Amino acid sequence: MKKKILYIEDEPYLARIVKDTLELRGFEVLHKPDGSKVTEHISHFDPDICLLDVMLPNIDGYALANHIRNVVPGLPIIFLTAKSQPNDIVKGFSSGGTDYLKKPFSMEELVVRIENQLKIMKKETTAQQSLPDEVKLKQFTFYPGRFELHTPAAVIKLSNREAQILSMLCANKNNETDRRVLLQAVWGDDSFFNSRNLDVYIRKLRGYFAGADGIEIVTLKGKGYHFVVI
Numbered sequence: 001m002k003k004k005i006l007y008i009e010d011e012p013y014l015a016r017i018v019k020d021t022l023e024l025r026g027f028e029v030l031h032k033p034d035g036s037k038v039t040e041h042i043s044h045f046d047p048d049i050c051l052l053d054v055m056l057p058n059i060d061g062y063a064l065a066n067h068i069r070n071v072v073p074g075l076p077i078i079f080l081t082a083k084s085q086p087n088d089i090v091k092g093f094s095s096g097g098t099d100y101l102k103k104p105f106s107m108e109e110l111v112v113r114i115e116n117q118l119k120i121m122k123k124e125t126t127a128q129q130s131l132p133d134e135v136k137l138k139q140f141t142f143y144p145g146r147f148e149l150h151t152p153a154a155v156i157k158l159s160n161r162e163a164q165i166l167s168m169l170c171a172n173k174n175n176e177t178d179r180r181v182l183l184q185a186v187w188g189d190d191s192f193f194n195s196r197n198l199d200v201y202i203r204k205l206r207g208y209f210a211g212a213d214g215i216e217i218v219t220l221k222g223k224g225y226h227f228v229v230i
Helices: 012-024 038-045 061-071 086-094 107-129 160-171 179-187 192-208
Strands: 004-008 028-032 049-052 077-081 099-102 135-137 140-143 148-150 155-157 176-178 215-220 224-229
Touching (some): 038 061, 061 077, 061 086, 077 086, 099 107, 107 179, 160 192, 160 224, 179 192
Parallel strands (some): 077 099
Antiparallel strands (some): 140 148, 176 224, 215 224
């Protein structure tokens, strides 16, 4: 079965090249010039992955990624953009992106990145299925398959990355989780760039558990993390 790609790009010449090339590689591609009806497209087309430009009419790619993440928490999102400053890249991952490719790019690299994201997604699904449907963490409850963390005050909808990282921490609860293994599982490599993104996600997860009695994500310098639940 062909893998489906939802591709949102407002530059028609580039969009035609990318769409035609990906279809020749065996993907099914739905191209749209803006994100105005993205919920409808996701519902009807049921994509396996999204490719998003950042500078779009009406709604930018970052806001669009946030919206997509709320609709389908586990859907991989690759940003294709000329905006490549460090702050832009961090903003892209914080908004729900799972990869970031600078324009101009080669089609060979794009195909490799798409295939890598699909492989990671398959691993994530397997890892989350290995956990119980409901993971009790003191006064919190984590639902891996639903990408939800239920706190005493609210229900937090987790991003794809947050859910996968928390799944790995839960699998090694009260034991060490190696940082390099975590990076390889979530991003496919342990580069400095991905390492910085992991730091962002760990800070977000710590924020969710802030003030909780008996729950802590401890950094083991040079090694990884110890997810303490006592």
